[in-house]
Amino acid sequence: MARISLKVNNKTQVVDVDPSTPLLYVLRDNLELNGPRFGCGLAQCGACTVIMDGNAIRSCVTPVSAVQNHNLTTLEGLGSVAKPHALQAAFIEEQAAQCGFCMNGMIMNAKVLIDKNPSPTDDDIKRALDPILCRCGSHLRVIRAIQRAAKSMEV
Amino acid sequence: MRNKDISRRDIFKGAGALVVTFSLFGSVADALGQATAHIDPYGNSDYLDPTSLDSWLAIMQDGTVKVFTGKVDLGTGVETALAQIVADELDVPFRRVQMVMGDTAKTVDQGRTAGSATIERAGPQVRQAVAAGRLEMLKMAAARWQVPVDKLAVSDGVISVIGDPAKKVSYADLIGGQLFNVKITAKGTQGAMQVAPEVKPKGYQDYKVVGTPVPRVDLPPKLTGEFTYTADFRLPGMLHGRVVRPSTVISKPTSVDESSIAHIPGIVRVVQDGSFVGVVAQTEWAAVQGAAKLKVTWSTPASKMPANREEVAKYIMNTKSFTDNGPAPKGDVDAAFSNAARTFEATYHWPFQNHGMMGPSCAVADVRGDKVTIWTGAQGTFTTRDRVSDMLGVAKRNVDVIFVESSGCYGRLTTDDAAEDAVLMSRAVGKPVRVQWMRADEHVWEPKGPQQLMMVRAAIDDQGKITAWDFKGRTFPWTEAQGTPQLGERQIGQKNTAPYPGSPVGAGAVAQLYDILNQKVMASYVPWPQDDPTPLRTNPLRSPGEPAGWFASESFVDEIAAALGVDAFQFRVRQLTGNQRAAELLQSTVQQSGWKERPSPAPAAGQAKAAGRGVALIARGNTLVAAVAEVEVDRSTGNVAVKRITVGHDCGLIINPDGLKFQIEANAIQGVSRAVMEEVKFDETGVKSVDWRSYPVITFRNVPEVDIVLKNRPQNPSSGAGEPGIVPMFGAIGNAIFDAVGARLREGPFTPERVLSAMKASGGISRRA
Numbered sequence: 067m068a069r070i071s072l073k074v075n076n077k078t079q080v081v082d083v084d085p086s087t088p089l090l091y092v093l094r095d096n097l098e099l100n101g102p103r104f105g106c107g108l109a110q111c112g113a114c115t116v117i118m119d120g121n122a123i124r125s126c127v128t129p130v131s132a133v134q135n136h137n138l139t140t141l142e143g144l145g146s147v148a149k150p151h152a153l154q155a156a157f158i159e160e161q162a163a164q165c166g167f168c169m170n171g172m173i174m175n176a177k178v179l180i181d182k183n184p185s186p187t188d189d190d191i192k193r194a195l196d197p198i199l200c201r202c203g204s205h206l207r208v209i210r211a212i213q214r215a216a217k218s219m220e221v
Numbered sequence: 222m223r224n225k226d227i228s229r230r231d232i233f234k235g236a237g238a239l240v241v242t243f244s245l246f247g248s249v250a251d252a253l254g255q256a257t258a259h260i261d262p263y264g265n266s267d268y269l270d271p272t273s274l275d276s277w278l279a280i281m282q283d284g285t286v287k288v289f290t291g292k293v294d295l296g297t298g299v300e301t302a303l304a305q306i307v308a309d310e311l312d313v314p315f316r317r318v319q320m321v322m323g324d325t326a327k328t329v330d331q332g333r334t335a336g337s338a339t340i341e342r343a344g345p346q347v348r349q350a351v352a353a354g355r356l357e358m359l360k361m362a363a364a365r366w367q368v369p370v371d372k373l374a375v376s377d378g379v380i381s382v383i384g385d386p387a388k389k390v391s392y393a394d395l396i397g398g399q400l401f402n403v404k405i406t407a408k409g410t411q412g413a414m415q416v417a418p419e420v421k422p423k424g425y426q427d428y429k430v431v432g433t434p435v436p437r438v439d440l441p442p443k444l445t446g447e448f449t450y451t452a453d454f455r456l457p458g459m460l461h462g463r464v465v466r467p468s469t470v471i472s473k474p475t476s477v478d479e480s481s482i483a484h485i486p487g488i489v490r491v492v493q494d495g496s497f498v499g500v501v502a503q504t505e506w507a508a509v510q511g512a513a514k515l516k517v518t519w520s521t522p523a524s525k526m527p528a529n530r531e532e533v534a535k536y537i538m539n540t541k542s543f544t545d546n547g548p549a550p551k552g553d554v555d556a557a558f559s560n561a562a563r564t565f566e567a568t569y570h571w572p573f574q575n576h577g578m579m580g581p582s583c584a585v586a587d588v589r590g591d592k593v594t595i596w597t598g599a600q601g602t603f604t605t606r607d608r609v610s611d612m613l614g615v616a617k618r619n620v621d622v623i624f625v626e627s628s629g630c631y632g633r634l635t636t637d638d639a640a641e642d643a644v645l646m647s648r649a650v651g652k653p654v655r656v657q658w659m660r661a662d663e664h665v666w667e668p669k670g671p672q673q674l675m676m677v678r679a680a681i682d683d684q685g686k687i688t689a690w691d692f693k694g695r696t697f698p699w700t701e702a703q704g705t706p707q708l709g710e711r712q713i714g715q716k717n718t719a720p721y722p723g724s725p726v727g728a729g730a731v732a733q734l735y736d737i738l739n740q741k742v743m744a745s746y747v748p749w750p751q752d753d754p755t756p757l758r759t760n761p762l763r764s765p766g767e768p769a770g771w772f773a774s775e776s777f778v779d780e781i782a783a784a785l786g787v788d789a790f791q792f793r794v795r796q797l798t799g800n801q802r803a804a805e806l807l808q809s810t811v812q813q814s815g816w817k818e819r820p821s822p823a824p825a826a827g828q829a830k831a832a833g834r835g836v837a838l839i840a841r842g843n844t845l846v847a848a849v850a851e852v853e854v855d856r857s858t859g860n861v862a863v864k865r866i867t868v869g870h871d872c873g874l875i876i877n878p879d880g881l882k883f884q885i886e887a888n889a890i891q892g893v894s895r896a897v898m899e900e901v902k903f904d905e906t907g908v909k910s911v912d913w914r915s916y917p918v919i920t921f922r923n924v925p926e927v928d929i930v931l932k933n934r935p936q937n938p939s940s941g942a943g944e945p946g947i948v949p950m951f952g953a954i955g956n957a958i959f960d961a962v963g964a965r966l967r968e969g970p971f972t973p974e975r976v977l978s979a980m981k982a983s984g985g986i987s988r989r990a
Contacts, residue, residue: 100453101446106660110913141446165296165629166443192921203890
């Protein structure tokens with residue numbers, strides 16, 4: 067076990083964990099941040115995505131020891147029901163989720179995309195989100211939601 | 222599970238954590254409604270009493286309307302849709318309605334959430350129950366003012382006397398926080414239950430909320446991380462469990478070497494019971510590592526897995542069926558064949574496919590002596606309760622199964638494996654245990670949609686009408702059926718008392734659309750080769766058996782049309798003279814797609830990428846779906862790109878048009894995925910589709926445009942929409958591939974290799990013969 071300091075959603079917290087623990091389990095079980103989800107544990111589906119220093123990473127295969135001193139953002143760090151981020155608001159507006167289990171990956175990867183490319187084309191979105199799996203078939207609404215968010219963030 | 226729902230169970234949000242206290246039936250924070258449940262939830266029965274109005278409806282002091290249903294929301298939006306029905310029937314604002322779903326101690330058993338039956342069956346049950354509640358409250362107000370009930374009006378939950386608006390009282394002031402203590406009628410059980418049929422509900426003309434695109438109540442917290450899925454459910458002192466199973470037929474563990482994981486900090490217990498092996502640990506990571514590293518030696522399984530799908534196909538074809546069913550035959554098929562101008566015959570084949578939940582199975586169980594509480598995403602919480610009661614030998618009423626939504630499951634969670642696993646581990650350690658399957662556990666051990674073979678023959682007269690139809694479907698039944706011992710139970714030694722049970726469905730439900738005078742339709746089910754649990758076990762997969770069954774029949778219709786040189790749409794219209802509703806839907810769908818009438822295949826344009834279109838029409842229950850697929854086939858690689866799907870959908874009265882459109886769109890996308898790329902791979906050593914690389918599903922770049930034509934028939938009862946939309950997809954896409962390259966695919970999925978080989982078999986020609 068080791069004490070590891072994590073900066074998550076602009077808050078620094080210390081956890082006492084096996085340093086080989088994947089970040090995902092620490093976020094979920096120690097910090098009780100449920101946004102990032104376990105889908106595969108193999109970096110194949112994207113449900114566990116968090117943002118580290120502006121880039122999307124797969125928290126299910128990233129050891130917690132590797133993320134100390136980095137800025138981490140989870141879905142909770144974007145906004146809340148009371149105060150949603152423009153992306154979350156757009157996803158709600160477009161009703162862009164069914165079971166919603168994969169949506170953390172959709173929104174977090176969309177956030178990184180829009181930060182780098184504020185006016186993405188549909189093809190840009192498809193390319194950026196192609197590695198993120200959704201089984202319910204929400205893809206088309208997700209694309210629309212991201213377009214809506216990008217437009218709302220332009221001004 | 223949204224936080225406001227769980228507050229009712231004394232679940233407080235403290236320091237960001239969900240903490241649960243145990244007072245299942247004596248909730249203090251919530252002396253709300255359903256007090257029957259707080260005193261004695263069952264009376265003399267194992268089920269909440271459906272003839273008590275309080276079992277269905279509670280008016281809270283603040284005016285909140287709580288409606289209790291045994292159905293659950295699997296991520297399709299039925300929570301919102303049912304609340305719309307309630308809001309209209311009770312004349313209360315939509316936002317005041319709260320649905321409480323799928324808790325065996327608090328809700329009536331309305332049957333599993335399966336078969337696209339929630340709106341179709343539970344919708345009317347809930348509507349009638351709350352209509353009875355409305356009438357009861359009207360009677361109370363009528364007595365108060367000594368006026369007849371029909372002199373009363375309700376608006377926004379306030380009853381007033383027509384013509385005397387000073388006389389008014391809200392539902393909350395009438396009965397808020399109190400029991401109705403009123404009996405209503407309820408005959409039959411589960412989906413077939415008739416609830417308060419004597420009460421007249423509103424007419425569809427009076428609906429204000431039904432028929433409108435009310436936004437989903439569950440989505441905002443799902444998009445911010447504030448929603449509690451099963452995987453997020455935590456209890457104080459909860460431990461983590463992982464299962465250890467081979468990827469082949471289950472045998473006996475001849476040795477379980479606990480020392481192999483002794484070095485991992487936090488391991489609590491290796492649980493072994495019969496052939497069940499699990500690792501319980503203090504942290505998830507310890508449990509994950511423990512289960513992965515535990516040295517288990519398995520004996521040689523009593524029976525081997527089949528070597529490949531061809532071997533399974535032979536087995537299905539040549540093994541004596543144990544049950545055969547189908548609709549009553551019509552006319553004289555043999556005579557029609559002997560009088561035919563032309564006859565046709567073909568065999569179709571579809572492999573095992575996965576449900577592929579994004580989040581693997583997960584459940585939390587707390588076994589305390591003879592009291593058991595389970596939090597799970599099961600489609601049938603009562604089924605889970607009954608199985609666990611049987612497994613542990615405790616009374617049903619001592620097992621409370623509480624629904625907490627999981628990942629979308631498409632039929633997979635009709636079998637609640639993780640709950641049994643969690644129960645076995647919790648029982649062993651005496652503490653609550655959360656079990657989550659790893660990705661390979663889910664891919665290998667999810668009960669799959671079974672392989673199917675379909676043999677079809679048809680006779681045609683000289684007018685180009687189908688005069689006889691002879692359809693034979695052969696497949697496996699569900700190994701995992703409601704009411705029979707399931708995986709965990711069988712591993713601890715319970716015998717599968719009824720080895721081949723369940724109600725076989727699917728492949729028989731063809732040919733009911735067209736006016737074919739002579740028909741024989743038969744679905745035959747062959748017994749499983751293994752007695753031991755096998756990873757090729759099966760349970761319902763979205764619209765069980767029907768996507769492949771209709772693939773066969775709608776491909777076959779297309780083959781006949783092409784052979785006769787008739788446009789595929791026109792040929793179908795010719796067989797639909799007796800089915801105006803289907804003909805209309807088909808017509809408006811092809812029109813929307815921009816269909817140009819001509820026979821298939823398309824005239825070869827000589828390009829490297831060949832474009833084609835195909836149509837299919839299906840009926841599922843009272844729902845009709847027509848689909849046009851547009852594809853582009855790469856002649857050199859055989860790759861099929863599905864560019865656009867147009868779907869026409871008629872399911873009677875539409876409750877929520879936006880939710881319905883989403884179901885249709887999602888069915889189309891999942892259908893494309895299953896049509897072109899999905900197949901469970903296996904050999905004699907086990908299942909080889911173990912993750913998303915070895916079992917790929919559709920991703921963004923391959924998702925087609927989806928164009929939807931909604932047909933609303935408010936005068937007709939609502940029928941199902943969760944599954945029918947997927948049913949025409951295999952057929953429409955297969956027909957489009959034929960249209961593009963002139964090669965007929967009678968087997969799926971339509972992978973590049975299969976398309977190339979079909980093109981080769983058809984002589985490599987893409988021109989019309």
